[in-house]
Amino acid sequence: MKTYFDCIPCFIRQVLDSVRITTTREEIHEKVLREALCLASEMDLQQSPPVMAQKIHRLIRQITSVKDPYREVKGRFNDVALKLYPKMRQTIINSDDPLNTAVRLAIAGNIIDFGVNSSLQETYLEETIHQCLSEKFDDMQLEPFRNAANNAENILYIADNAGEIVFDRLLIEQLPIEKIIVVVKGFPVINDATMEDAILAGLPKIVEVIDNGSDAPGTILESCCGYFQDRFEKADLIISKGQGNYETLSDINKNIFFILKAKCSVIARDIGCKVGEMIFQKSKAFNGEREDARV
Amino acid sequence: MKTYFDCIPCFIRQVLDSVRITTTREEIHEKVLREALCLASEMDLQQSPPVMAQKIHRLIRQITSVKDPYREVKGRFNDVALKLYPKMRQTIINSDDPLNTAVRLAIAGNIIDFGVNSSLQETYLEETIHQCLSEKFDDMQLEPFRNAANNAENILYIADNAGEIVFDRLLIEQLPIEKIIVVVKGFPVINDATMEDAILAGLPKIVEVIDNGSDAPGTILESCCGYFQDRFEKADLIISKGQGNYETLSDINKNIFFILKAKCSVIARDIGCKVGEMIFQKSKAFNGEREDARV
Numbered sequence: 076m077k078t079y080f081d082c083i084p085c086f087i088r089q090v091l092d093s094v095r096i097t098t099t100r101e102e103i104h105e106k107v108l109r110e111a112l113c114l115a116s117e118m119d120l121q122q123s124p125p126v127m128a129q130k131i132h133r134l135i136r137q138i139t140s141v142k143d144p145y146r147e148v149k150g151r152f153n154d155v156a157l158k159l160y161p162k163m164r165q166t167i168i169n170s171d172d173p174l175n176t177a178v179r180l181a182i183a184g185n186i187i188d189f190g191v192n193s194s195l196q197e198t199y200l201e202e203t204i205h206q207c208l209s210e211k212f213d214d215m216q217l218e219p220f221r222n223a224a225n226n227a228e229n230i231l232y233i234a235d236n237a238g239e240i241v242f243d244r245l246l247i248e249q250l251p252i253e254k255i256i257v258v259v260k261g262f263p264v265i266n267d268a269t270m271e272d273a274i275l276a277g278l279p280k281i282v283e284v285i286d287n288g289s290d291a292p293g294t295i296l297e298s299c300c301g302y303f304q305d306r307f308e309k310a311d312l313i314i315s316k317g318q319g320n321y322e323t324l325s326d327i328n329k330n331i332f333f334i335l336k337a338k339c340s341v342i343a344r345d346i347g348c349k350v351g352e353m354i355f356q357k358s359k360a361f362n363g364e365r366e367d368a369r370v
Numbered sequence: 371m372k373t374y375f376d377c378i379p380c381f382i383r384q385v386l387d388s389v390r391i392t393t394t395r396e397e398i399h400e401k402v403l404r405e406a407l408c409l410a411s412e413m414d415l416q417q418s419p420p421v422m423a424q425k426i427h428r429l430i431r432q433i434t435s436v437k438d439p440y441r442e443v444k445g446r447f448n449d450v451a452l453k454l455y456p457k458m459r460q461t462i463i464n465s466d467d468p469l470n471t472a473v474r475l476a477i478a479g480n481i482i483d484f485g486v487n488s489s490l491q492e493t494y495l496e497e498t499i500h501q502c503l504s505e506k507f508d509d510m511q512l513e514p515f516r517n518a519a520n521n522a523e524n525i526l527y528i529a530d531n532a533g534e535i536v537f538d539r540l541l542i543e544q545l546p547i548e549k550i551i552v553v554v555k556g557f558p559v560i561n562d563a564t565m566e567d568a569i570l571a572g573l574p575k576i577v578e579v580i581d582n583g584s585d586a587p588g589t590i591l592e593s594c595c596g597y598f599q600d601r602f603e604k605a606d607l608i609i610s611k612g613q614g615n616y617e618t619l620s621d622i623n624k625n626i627f628f629i630l631k632a633k634c635s636v637i638a639r640d641i642g643c644k645v646g647e648m649i650f651q652k653s654k655a656f657n658g659e660r661e662d663a664r665v
Contacts, residue, residue: 080399083407084383091375104375105415112378112411116404 092193097144125293143263152238183207184242227312235317262290293319331358387488392439420588438558447533478502479537522607530612557585588614626653
């Protein structure tokens with residue numbers, strides 16, 4: 076997905092949110108803000124939004140010397156999600172269609188996105204879980220997905236955020252686990268999950284977990300390490316979680332299923348849905364179904 | 371009021387709203403957006419937000435060669451307000467305290483602000499009228515205001531937006547009209563009222579109307595013509611309508627009553643109220659009640 080004009084004011088708002096989480100020093104807020112405005116004035120709009128976000132968060136880290144400003148908030152949401160995990164697992168096991176329920180919960184977990192909403196409260200997470208379990212959503216792709224997962228040889232599960240990764244574990248447990256590699260970010264950026272979060276979620280005990288070597292809040296293939304690129308190339312089924320991964324992978328010609336909550340109007344417009352909708356969608360760029368697909 | 375960091379993403383959003391109203395050509399949207407980001411990266415945050423807005427809207431006019439992009443929308447809201455005028459006037463006349471009711475309606479009219487909300491619909495205006503007529507609001511200043519209006523020799527009524535100016539007429543009619551000069555903008559900027567709108571509202575038939583010679587969406591004294599500055603200096607009571615006038619006059623040591631709806635979080639924080647609140651407030655900068663007052 077390209078960067079829409081409407082992403083720009085949102086970037087600037089994100090810059091402020093992030094730098095305020097990093098430091099209370101107003102002169103640093105101002106310095107970062109001014110430099111981000113300069114960066115934004117020269118950005119390549121043909122690139123996806125995470126390309127710009129990657130630059131902005133590098134800038135914040137460079138100016139503030141804080142490597143992982145969201146560390147505390149990531150820890151907090153990992154804890155909250157881990158507390159909810161046993162009950163959610165039971166809900167899945169007791170449900171008529173465990174895979175459907177696990178997908179719904181994986182979507183619910185995607186509300187933990189500090190790029191979109193830096194003031195998310197834990198209580199809202201529980202509300203979102205209830206809503207995602209009861210709301211109607213377009214599950215037309217569920218049977219093709221079930222078949223694809225059974226028939227695939229190599230499944231890549233590209234995770235999104237800390238906390239959310241516990242919800243991902245619930246879905247992973249419903250899939251043929253021996254074929255799955257889970258991917259996290261190589262370095263901290265916003266509240267995206269890194270290896271530390273995967274370990275807290277208990278994932279390496281049940282599945283192979285790798286990092287993508289990148290500090291982008293999405294999957295910019297050129298920015299990822301060779302090992303990840305190789306696994307990406309070999310995968311015959313890719314599960315992509317969240318907005319950042321959708322934004323960076325929606326034009327790639329691979330067999331990708333996108334799982335996310337459409338939390339902003341730009342994503343909603345690109346997908347063709349309403350803001351807030353639960354999305355479980357097969358890539359339109361796979362096998363040329365989308366004209367502007369990149370191979 | 372100085373420019374807060376949170377005003378910056380809002381400026382960039384405003385730029386997009388404005389340029390989209392002006393032209394459908396996306397290459398122009400991009401050019402304006404990039405230049406506005408450059409401007410914003412160098413702005414003086416000690417100045418009030420309308421200083422930046424003035425520069426941005428000059429930029430849009432210069433790049434697009436469209437002098438008055440909001441002309442159609444201003445006409446539409448003048449028409450809507452004029453249709454509502456007889457009924458609102460009757461509501462005032464029939465009320466227990468006509469001045470109180472007229473102030474409430476003047477605040478309701480302030481919802482017609484395309485700087486804050488470029489997608490305002492006419493139906494929302496009627497909702498706002500009902501809400502402002504029934505809602506509790508802090509009218510502690512009403513008696514001091516009534517006395518000040520009776521005792522003043524020269525009253526300046528600084529209008530805000532087109533459409534809204536019809537609501538201002540309702541309040542002006544409840545005041546000692548022979549002492550009042552109404553002020554509109556010297557040139558079109560966003561949907562701010564100019565002489566054309568004052569004439570449509572029928573104001574010059576009942577009161578003296580002048581323009582301030584400026585193209586700022588507020589009252590930047592240095593940017594106004596000498597004639598206005600002289601009237602401002604001589605006025606012993608000033609009525610200031612809307613956010614832009616509050617932002618530019620809140621630090622000035624003059625006997626000003628601000629009438630507005632607090633429509634954004636930055637204004638609400640500066641005033642110390644909630645977003646959406648009806649504001650009828652005497653200047654805290656008058657006679658040094660606010661420490662950072664400018665003379």
